[in-house]
Amino acid sequence: MNYRISQRAASLSPSLTLVIDSKAKQMKAEGQDVVGFGAGEPDFDTPQHIKDACAKALADGFTKYTPAAGIPELRQAIADKHQRENGLTYKPSQIIVSCGGKHSCYNVILATCQEGDEVIIPAPYWLSYPEMVKLAGAKPVIIETSDKTEFKVTPAQLHAAITPRTRLFVLNSPSNPTGSVYTPEETKALGDICVEKGVLIMSDEIYEHLLYDGATVKSVASFSQAHYDHTIIVHGFAKAWSMTGWRLGWCAAPEPIAKAIDAVQSHSTSNPTSFAQKGAVAALTGPQDHLPKWLAEFSKRRTYAFNKLNSIPGITCVNAKGAFYLFPNISQTGLKSAEFCARLLEQEKVAAVPGIAFGADDYIRLSYATGMANIEKGLARIENFCKGLKK
Ligand SMILES: *Cc1c(COP(=O)(O)O)cnc(C)c1O
Numbered sequence: 001m002n003y004r005i006s007q008r009a010a011s012l013s014p015s016l017t018l019v020i021d022s023k024a025k026q027m028k029a030e031g032q033d034v035v036g037f038g039a040g041e042p043d044f045d046t047p048q049h050i051k052d053a054c055a056k057a058l059a060d061g062f063t064k065y066t067p068a069a070g071i072p073e074l075r076q077a078i079a080d081k082h083q084r085e086n087g088l089t090y091k092p093s094q095i096i097v098s099c100g101g102k103h104s105c106y107n108v109i110l111a112t113c114q115e116g117d118e119v120i121i122p123a124p125y126w127l128s129y130p131e132m133v134k135l136a137g138a139k140p141v142i143i144e145t146s147d148k149t150e151f152k153v154t155p156a157q158l159h160a161a162i163t164p165r166t167r168l169f170v171l172n173s174p175s176n177p178t179g180s181v182y183t184p185e186e187t188k189a190l191g192d193i194c195v196e197k198g199v200l201i202m203s204d205e206i207y208e209h210l211l212y213d214g215a216t217v218k219s220v221a222s223f224s225q226a227h228y229d230h231t232i233i234v235h236g237f238a239k240a241w242s243m244t245g246w247r248l249g250w251c252a253a254p255e256p257i258a259k260a261i262d263a264v265q266s267h268s269t270s271n272p273t274s275f276a277q278k279g280a281v282a283a284l285t286g287p288q289d290h291l292p293k294w295l296a297e298f299s300k301r302r303t304y305a306f307n308k309l310n311s312i313p314g315i316t317c318v319n320a321k322g323a324f325y326l327f328p329n330i331s332q333t334g335l336k337s338a339e340f341c342a343r344l345l346e347q348e349k350v351a352a353v354p355g356i357a358f359g360a361d362d363y364i365r366l367s368y369a370t371g372m373a374n375i376e377k378g379l380a381r382i383e384n385f386c387k388g389l390k391k
Contacts, residue, residue: 008135011134013127020351021036021351034345034351035349035350036370036378037370039369039370040176041244042324043369044242044294046246047286053279054278057275057278057279062275063274069095069097069262069271070097070271070277071278071281073281074097074277074281075095075097077281078235078250078252078284079252080284086222087222093258095252096250096251096262096265098272101235101236105132106128107251108202110132110264111261111264112168112200112202112257113133114137114138115137117138117168118138118139118140118141118163118165118167120161121140122153123142123144123358124145124359126176127359129170129172130142141161141166143161145157147317150178150318151175151178151318152180152182155189158190167199168201169199171201171203172204174208174215175323176207177353177360178327179320179324179325184217184218191220191231192223198230199230203232203234205219205235206238206239206249209291210295210322212299212321215322232251233251234249234250235249237249246273247273248272248276248277298369306326308379312379314389315329315330316329316332325365326365327355329362330363330364333386336362337361337363338354338356338361341354343385344381350381352364352366353367
């Protein structure tokens with residue numbers, strides 16, 4: 001049989017982060033002593049009160065379809081969160097709950113982009129953005145950045161990349177994969193350009209709460225009514241509440257866009273899992289005391305890893321003020337990222353994600369969402385690996 005795969009599906013690159021992660025997990029299952037820096041998820045358990053709320057919903061028989069856009073209670077709780085924490089007023093009808101932040105991104109792109117449109121994505125980027133844009137039939141336009149600017153795109157770069165075809169600008173701060181964070185002033189400057197040029201902004205704020213060294217963020221939607229009107233916020237429960245497996249995220253959008261996203265979702269996944277949504281209500285309305293503890297632990301690991309990485313010959317690393325990743329530069333080793341990571345896994349049994357997956361071949365991504373003992377062991381192995389490289 002000659003199975004013709006659709007052009008859209010055939011145009012996709014597989015998710016390299018998931019590939020490396022599953023290879024490392026497989027090696028572990030075979031009994032090999034693998035240290036994994038590949039994780040894109042916190043290593044902490046979901047807080048108990050969230051699990052309890054979900055278990056109760058299940059026990060109570062809350063197991064049927066809900067409205068496609070989510071239960072009113074959760075949409076209200078999300079609207080309240082944006083009012084309370086971001087000073088942003090959304091009606092529940094502007095909030096669409098989806099099956100993960102990734103799903104929310106995809107819905108936003110599908111609802112706003114089409115053939116002939118361009119979507120500006122700064123690199124290093126979360127690897128799914130360009131693929132989602134291609135699935136929508138639109139064209140990803142990549143702006144390169146480097147560690148010299150802490151991986152931040154400048155207003156001049158954004159300005160130069162905009163054409164009459166530009167539909168959407170993707171902003172992700174704090175960033176996966178680099179952990180870099182735009183200051184409120186930098187965020188506003190980029191937002192100003194989009195407003196001036198009539199470009200929509202998809203602001204992926206999923207790492208909003210994971211900040212270090214006193215860094216602060218301000219949603220691009222919050223600078224003026226015009227900024228609000230141009231912005232679609234994407235957010236979710238995966239990172240700050242460690243609910244990756246629950247598959248719950250949301251977007252907050254101007255009313256007509258929210259309506260379109262609701263329609264897209266109603267014909268694809270329908271509602272996100274009913275009883276999981278009850279857990280999400282508890283996540284937003286319950287205690288948040290887990291977060292300072294997690295942040296203290298993440299920050300300790302980050303500082304250790306940052307110092308250690310910069311002591312390794314061939315590696316330089318800028319510090320990250322958010323998320324749970326470092327994005328060291330490996331160009332002085334003479335290896336490109338895919339070979340570096342393949343040999344590192346082979347020789348030292350350390351799993352890291354090659355930067356090429358994020359559009360940045362001189363770097364690798366290390367997640368410190370793993371225990372301190374692992375981090376110490378893994379970085380010692382990376383040091384050993386680099387010392388053994390013949391130039
Ligand atoms: C983790 C992540 C998301 C959302 O992940 P889900 O598991 O789908 O909720 C969205 N954007 C970025 C940049 C992420 O790293």
